[in-house]
Amino acid sequence: MPYLLAAPLIVFMLAFYALPVVAMLMRSVSDPVWTVANYAALPDDAVFLKTFANTFYTSLIVTVASLLLGYPVALALVRAPRWAPLILVLIMLPFWTSVLVRSYAWMVLLGRHGILNEALMAAGLLERPMRILNTPLATQIAMSHILLPYMILPIANALRQIDPSLLRAASGLGSPPWRTFLQVTLPLSMPGVAAGVLLVFVLALGFYITPAMVGGPREITISMLIAQRVDQLDWAYAATLSAVLLATALVLIGAFYRLPGVGNAFRMNAR
Amino acid sequence: MNGTAPGSIRGASVLLADLEKKYDRTNAVDGVSLDIRSGEFLTLLGPSGSGKTTTLMMIAGFETPTAGDIAIDGQSVVAMPPYRRNIGMVFQNYALFPHLTVEENIGFPLKQRGVPKAERAKLVGEALELVQLPGYGGRHPRQLSGGQQQRVALARAIVFKPRLLLMDEPLGALDKQLRENLQLEMRRLHADLGITFIYVTHDQEEALTMSDRIAVMNDGKVAQVGRPEDLYDRPCNRFVAGFIGESNFLPAIVRSLEDDIVVAECEGVLVRALCPARPATGTQVTLTTRPERLRFADTLNGHAPQNRMSVTVTEAVFAGERCRYMLRAADGTSMVLKEPSSAAIRRRNVGEQAEIAWSVADTILV
Numbered sequence: 280m281p282y283l284l285a286a287p288l289i290v291f292m293l294a295f296y297a298l299p300v301v302a303m304l305m306r307s308v309s310d311p312v313w314t315v316a317n318y319a320a321l322p323d324d325a326v327f328l329k330t331f332a333n334t335f336y337t338s339l340i341v342t343v344a345s346l347l348l349g350y351p352v353a354l355a356l357v358r359a360p361r362w363a364p365l366i367l368v369l370i371m372l373p374f375w376t377s378v379l380v381r382s383y384a385w386m387v388l389l390g391r392h393g394i395l396n397e398a399l400m401a402a403g404l405l406e407r408p409m410r411i412l413n414t415p416l417a418t419q420i421a422m423s424h425i426l427l428p429y430m431i432l433p434i435a436n437a438l439r440q441i442d443p444s445l446l447r448a449a450s451g452l453g454s455p456p457w458r459t460f461l462q463v464t465l466p467l468s469m470p471g472v473a474a475g476v477l478l479v480f481v482l483a484l485g486f487y488i489t490p491a492m493v494g495g496p497r498e499i500t501i502s503m504l505i506a507q508r509v510d511q512l513d514w515a516y517a518a519t520l521s522a523v524l525l526a527t528a529l530v531l532i533g534a535f536y537r538l539p540g541v542g543n544a545f546r547m548n549a550r
Numbered sequence: 551m552n553g554t555a556p557g558s559i560r561g562a563s564v565l566l567a568d569l570e571k572k573y574d575r576t577n578a579v580d581g582v583s584l585d586i587r588s589g590e591f592l593t594l595l596g597p598s599g600s601g602k603t604t605t606l607m608m609i610a611g612f613e614t615p616t617a618g619d620i621a622i623d624g625q626s627v628v629a630m631p632p633y634r635r636n637i638g639m640v641f642q643n644y645a646l647f648p649h650l651t652v653e654e655n656i657g658f659p660l661k662q663r664g665v666p667k668a669e670r671a672k673l674v675g676e677a678l679e680l681v682q683l684p685g686y687g688g689r690h691p692r693q694l695s696g697g698q699q700q701r702v703a704l705a706r707a708i709v710f711k712p713r714l715l716l717m718d719e720p721l722g723a724l725d726k727q728l729r730e731n732l733q734l735e736m737r738r739l740h741a742d743l744g745i746t747f748i749y750v751t752h753d754q755e756e757a758l759t760m761s762d763r764i765a766v767m768n769d770g771k772v773a774q775v776g777r778p779e780d781l782y783d784r785p786c787n788r789f790v791a792g793f794i795g796e797s798n799f800l801p802a803i804v805r806s807l808e809d810d811i812v813v814a815e816c817e818g819v820l821v822r823a824l825c826p827a828r829p830a831t832g833t834q835v836t837l838t839t840r841p842e843r844l845r846f847a848d849t850l851n852g853h854a855p856q857n858r859m860s861v862t863v864t865e866a867v868f869a870g871e872r873c874r875y876m877l878r879a880a881d882g883t884s885m886v887l888k889e890p891s892s893a894a895i896r897r898r899n900v901g902e903q904a905e906i907a908w909s910v911a912d913t914i915l916v
């Protein structure tokens with residue numbers, strides 16, 4: 280009975296994760312009386328709509344940025360085996376550092392008298408310090424940095440599974456390197472790209488600490504809104520938002536699994 | 551290319567001059583020189599690790615030689631990247647693009663050359679016809695059997711009418727029956743297309759049946775180049791004699807020389823052997839003969855080969871079409887004799903004394 284081996288974990292997850300989550304979600308329809316009014320009100324709730332849109336927009340920017348930055352790194356990781364250990368350490372070192380610490384680091388870098396502003400002014404590119412900290416840009420930069428490994432690793436994994444003889448075959452059949460990249464490498468790495476995009480986007484949707492620390496005061500995310508309402512002891516509203524966030528993530532994951540070839544990619548990567 | 555009409559292409563000639571590829575510790579290819587003629591079917595044959603693939607990869611341009619030169623039609627290509635060499639190549643694992651259909655795979659080299667879509671479709675259709683896979687164009691490689699994938703790889707390698715086709719053990723992964731069918735098809739294709747084939751295999755039978763010439767490789771060097779029958783009948787060293795077909799090796803001492811024949815003392819008797827070189831009298835040498843060229847003397851009526859020896863039968867095996875005998879000569883050297891089986895020929899028993907005979911032309915000094 281190999282299932283029994285998983286029993287302690289299942290009990291733990293049920294007791295300390297599933298039950299509290301369900302209890303929390305129940306509040307969205309039962310606090311103070313049974314009702315779906317909390318959900319019915321959302322389409323007319325300007326704060327919710329603006330926050331939801333901002334969260335989506337931020338996640339989108341972060342996903343695109345980490346894809347554009349991460350793909351070349353993944354390619355280098357696989358194609359330049361000599362540098363791979365160094366690249367891997369550079370990727371994983373921040374990964375092992377707490378998000379809080381990294382967000383503080385970005386505050387130091389991006390602040391009014393931060394290293395970036397000082398450097399730009401010293402180089403004569405700026406006359407007065409630029410406001411970067413506490414803007415959406417700061418959130419986007421810091422989140423992209425934090426989520427980059429989630430993009431790089433699945434893509435590198437997909438790239439590593441491409442049979443090198445395919446690249447030789449393409450070359451031998453008359454395709455110069457850049458065309459081989461577009462015609463062979465890129466399409467064959469799409470399962471990894473899809474996995475990375477999904478991971479980064481879904482994780483970005485739920486980000487709290489980083490946008491709260493480095494982001495703008497007006498451009499808040501769903502998680503920040505949830506935290507605000509919990510502070511105000513408006514549990515029912517917080518629970519409703521949580522349910523919406525969870526449902527959004529699940530729908531996205533479900534949709535990705537249905538993309539041709541992607542579901543297989545997850546299984547392949549699990550091997 | 552350049553608009554040459556199909557059927558009128560001539561194969562490329564390939565010249566390898568002292569080609570060398572050194573890796574950290576190994577000399578994968580160690581001074582290979584070969585002159586491959588236009589339209590020839592040349593096979594690189596050799597045991598595992600003898601440098602066949604490395605040689606082929608250097609011709610294709612995937613590896614850079616550490617020394618020496620490769621000239622195609624008299625022009626050095628060492629500095630040319632693979633995608634400009636215009637060489638067809640079939641890999642051992644086929645290397646079909648898994649995300650493309652059969653049609654798209656075969657059309658790939660045409661697309662790189664800017665062939666318009668309609669023309670491409672026509673050429674792909676012809677190529678599928680040629681490898682006997684019409685109607686399979688819409689499938690993906692994973693929906694094909696090994697033999698079908700092999701044909702697609704072949705079609706892809708020839709659809710753009712290269713003048714040189716390289717193949718690295720293209721039939722290695724297939725079962726015997728399919729391999730034999732495809733061997734015939736390759737021969738036919740070679741005859742039809744008129745292009746130069748360089749073929750790598752470690753299967754000597756395949757090499758013998760398919761090739762115009764074979765280059766036997768060992769340890770990164772060419773041990774011997776020649777037509778299949780030359781290699782079989784006149785191996786010029788012990789490695790080739792042992793690698794191609796079965797051989798008996800007899801230690802001997804040179805006693806005298808007559809024209810191009812060496813008389814050597816072997817197992818207490820004088821044996822004559824062909825020898826292009828002129829070894830000094832008294833030198834220790836090795837003579838080689840093929841088991842099927844030895845005869846029991848009493849089965850030969852009339853014409854009598856010159857070389858004779860007394861032996862003892864130590865093992866007798868009936869193997870259907872032939873009988874195989876292990877023999878021991880006077881000094882203890884063991885030999886194999888193969889005799890076509892016939893109910894009319896008396897089979898020998900173990901322990902029996904016999905006289906064997908074979909001709910001078912079948913005796914080579916290596």
Ligand SMILES: Nc1ncnc2c1ncn2[C@@H]1O[C@H](COP(=O)(O)OP(=O)(O)OP(=O)(O)O)[C@@H](O)[C@H]1O
Nearest residue numbers: 573576577578597598599600601602603604605752
């Ligand atoms: N990239 C490499 N790095 C180091 N050594 C290599 C490399 N490629 C090949 N070799 C070595 O070079 C020698 C020749 O290899 P090669 O692949 O050409 O042999 P082969 O004749 O094709 O053998 P097989 O029949 O097994 O395919 C081997 O000893 C091999 O270990």
Ligand SMILES: [Mg+2]
Nearest residue numbers: 602603604718
């Ligand atoms: Mg090989």
